[in-house]
Amino acid sequence: xxxxxxxxxxxxSSLQEALVGEMRRQSTGIELIPSENYTxxxxxxxxGSVFTNKYAEGYPxxxxxxxxxxxxxxxxxxxxxxxxxxxxxHANVQPLSGSPMNQAVYLGLLEPGDTIxxxxxxxxxxxxxxxxxxxxxxxFQFIRYKTDPATGAIxxxxxxxLAKKHRPKLVLTGYxxxxxxxxxxxxxxxxxxxxxxxxxxxxxxxxxxxxxxxxNPFDAGFDVVTTTSHKSLRGPRGGIILxxxxxxxxxxxxxxxxxxxxxxxxxxxxxxxxMKRAAEPAFREYAxxxxxxxxxxxxxxxxxxxxxxxxxxxxxxxVMNTQTTYGINGREAEEALDAAGITVNKQIVPxxxxxxxxxxxxxxxxxxxxxxxxxxxxMTQLADWMHEILQHPNNTGRIAxxxxxxxxxxxxxxxxxxxxxxxxxxx
Numbered sequence: 001x002x003x004x005x006x007x008x009x010x011x012x013s014s015l016q017e018a019l020v021g022e023m024r025r026q027s028t029g030i031e032l033i034p035s036e037n038y039t040x041x042x043x044x045x046x047x048g049s050v051f052t053n054k055y056a057e058g059y060p061x062x063x064x065x066x067x068x069x070x071x072x073x074x075x076x077x078x079x080x081x082x083x084x085x086x087x088x089x090h091a092n093v094q095p096l097s098g099s100p101m102n103q104a105v106y107l108g109l110l111e112p113g114d115t116i117x118x119x120x121x122x123x124x125x126x127x128x129x130x131x132x133x134x135x136x137x138x139x140f141q142f143i144r145y146k147t148d149p150a151t152g153a154i155x156x157x158x159x160x161x162l163a164k165k166h167r168p169k170l171v172l173t174g175y176x177x178x179x180x181x182x183x184x185x186x187x188x189x190x191x192x193x194x195x196x197x198x199x200x201x202x203x204x205x206x207x208x209x210x211x212x213x214x215x216n217p218f219d220a221g222f223d224v225v226t227t228t229s230h231k232s233l234r235g236p237r238g239g240i241i242l243x244x245x246x247x248x249x250x251x252x253x254x255x256x257x258x259x260x261x262x263x264x265x266x267x268x269x270x271x272x273x274x275m276k277r278a279a280e281p282a283f284r285e286y287a288x289x290x291x292x293x294x295x296x297x298x299x300x301x302x303x304x305x306x307x308x309x310x311x312x313x314x315x316x317x318x319v320m321n322t323q324t325t326y327g328i329n330g331r332e333a334e335e336a337l338d339a340a341g342i343t344v345n346k347q348i349v350p351x352x353x354x355x356x357x358x359x360x361x362x363x364x365x366x367x368x369x370x371x372x373x374x375x376x377x378x379m380t381q382l383a384d385w386m387h388e389i390l391q392h393p394n395n396t397g398r399i400a401x402x403x404x405x406x407x408x409x410x411x412x413x414x415x416x417x418x419x420x421x422x423x424x425x426x427x
Contacts, residue, residue, distance in 0.1 A: 004048070027415050028407045029341035030382065034317035034365025035176070035204055035231050036343075038372065040277060041417040043236050043270040051266040059094075059252060074269045081275030085210045086225060087218045088242035093271050094255050094263040095239030098203050098228040102128040103136060105224055105241060108254025109197060110169055112139050117159070117168040117196070120144035123350045124178030126201060143168060147178070147350050152310035154178075156186050163190045173217070174201030174226075177347050177363050179298075179313035184220035199224040205315050207232025207367065210278040211287020214315060223247060229267075232290065232316055232367045235274030238267040286370065290316045293366040296376040300383035309349055309361070317365040321349050326390045330359040336393035337362075337386060341406040372413035381409070 008016035026038070051074070057064040060072040075093065082091040095101035106116070119125030123146045127134045130142025143166045148155040163171065171191040173182050184200070191198045200217040206227035208214035217225050225242045229235035243251050256263070277283055291314070298308055298318045309319040322333040330346030337344055347363035354360050364386075366379070374382075385402055392398060414420060 023418050027418055027420065028410050029343055030406060030410060031368035032342060032344045032364045032366070032382070034363055034367065037231055037234050037367045038416050039230065039234050039236065039270075040273065042273050043234075044417050046270040046273060047236055047266050049266055049269065051269045052264075054265050055262045056265050057262045058256065071265050071268075074265065074272050075263075078268050078272035078275060081272060081279065082240055082242065085275050085278045086206075086242050087216060088225065089245040090243050090248035090251070092241040092243075092248075092251055092255050093229075093238070093268050094260070095241060096260060096264060096267075097237060098126075098201075098226075098239050099128050100259055101226050101228070101239030101241055102126075102201060104254040104259050105199060105226060105251065106136060106140060106170070107258060108250045109224075109247065110140065113141060114170070115141040115143060115166050115168040116170045116172055117143050117145060117163055117166065117190075118172040119154075119175055119178070120146045122348045122352050123147045124175040126174070126176045126203075129172060129174070129201065141166075147310075149350070152350065153180060154182075156183065156190075159187070160190050160193070163194050163196070167194050168196050170199055171196045172199045172201065174199075174203070176204055177309075177317070177319050179294075179308070179310050179315060179318050181214050181314040182217075184215060184217045184222060188220045188222065197224070198222040199226070201226050203228040204231055204317070207234065207278070207283075208287045208291060208315060211284045213284075213287040213291045218242075224251075229271045229274055232287075233274055233278060234367075234371065236267045236270035238264070238271055240271065289375075290367050290370045293370050293374065293376060293379050294318060297364065297366060297379040297383055300380045301387065304383065304387040306387070316367050317363060319347055319349060319361055319363050321361045322390060323354070323360040326393075328390065328393055329354055330362045331357060332393055333362050333390055336389050336399065339396070340385065340389055340399050340402045341410070342382070342386060342389070372410075372415060374413055378409075 054071055055065050056071040060076050078093040079091040118129040121131045128136055130137045143162050145159045145162055171187055173187050188198055200222055202209055202225055205214055209216050223244055227240050229238045229240055241251050294313045294316050298313045307321040307325045322328050322330055334344055334346045344362045344364050346359050347361045348359040349361040352360050
């Protein structure tokens with residue numbers, strides 16, 4: 001990082017100051033947003049490598065530009081490793097991020113106007129799972145299933161009823177704010193009953209699937225699994241589509257040339273490295289530890305009276321209704337915690353009466369904290385700090401004291417890829 005900082009210091013000091021500021025923020029605070037993580041130093045290296053310079057439209061062995069002997073090597077490596085990690089027959093590693101990744105599946109396997117059964121946004125689904133404000137929500141007919149108000153769990157009876165009524169061409173599982181594992185066999189039975197394809201968007205929890213800490217949709221016979229390569233996988237920001245071999249040609253054609261042009265080869269190189277790490281025994285330990293930390297954090301918060309959606313977690317995240325617990329909305333909770341160096345994100349809860357920018361809850365996750373080496377006892381400390389802050393969100397003096405405690409606490413857990421000596425710059 002010194003070389004990058006030195007170059008910027010000579011050519012663009014404003015950017016250098018912002019970069020050092022972000023390094024300091026990440027090092028001195030606690031990242032609890034479930035979709036964020038600290039990537040491997042090798043990933044940072046590959047993202048800033050000469051692969052950034054290379055155009056590689058097409059696929060290995062079928063490129064439109066010359067000079068592809070090394071790009072073909074890294075893309076084949078990324079595809080083969082991804083298939084091995086997830087037990088898939090085919091992988092496409094070219095999607096630039098999660099949204100175009102999902103769009104490529106819809107556009108490759110369906111026709112505009114076809115019906116897709118997916119999870120309602122306010123109950124845990126994603127914008128690309130058919131939210132009315134998304135382009136995919138306008139192009140396809142999405143029918144949205146919800147969770148049971150009494151338990152917070154997915155109502156599989158409702159899912160089956162909706163499928164029988166609307167006859168979807170695709171049954172989609174996956175989520176952004178649902179703190180439980182999925183019953184893939186039950187969803188497969190729903191899809192089979194109406195002759196639909198099955199797809200899981202595992203972007204938020206693919207690390208736990210890769211590490212064996214959560215169920216794998218392919219074990220239940222799913223047709224397609226998509227995932228971003230960052231979040232719980234700790235890789236670069238990109239997308240991966242995994243599928244049955246007989247769907248490979250349609251998926252590949254949908255990604256390129258259907259939806260995008262040249263892939264980002266620096267990202268694909270970093271995905272190849274990420275898949276290598278995901279296959280190692282240490283990653284299985286990491287995935288289990290992420291889930292264990294989430295359970296410990298949830299248990300302590302519930303001891304302190306927190307209202308958690310579904311009453312706990314099976315995965316890496318939990319969703320707290322701060323309105324019912326502390327009488328403040330999610331935006332107020334996010335801002336109060338952020339002032340103490342504890343970063344979460346405001347989050348809508350099922351059938352939230354409040355608007356998205358002032359929702360009733362927050363979403364909290366443990367991948368990044370676990371990456372830094374924090375354990376179950378540390379989750380108890382985090383829960384205690386969170387509880388005190390949210391009880392008194394306007395006590396700026398006490399929050400400033402907690403922020404100092406958080407900084408001392410974080411000094412025990414270095415962030416991978418950040419040299420602490422760099423933080424002395426521009427201090």
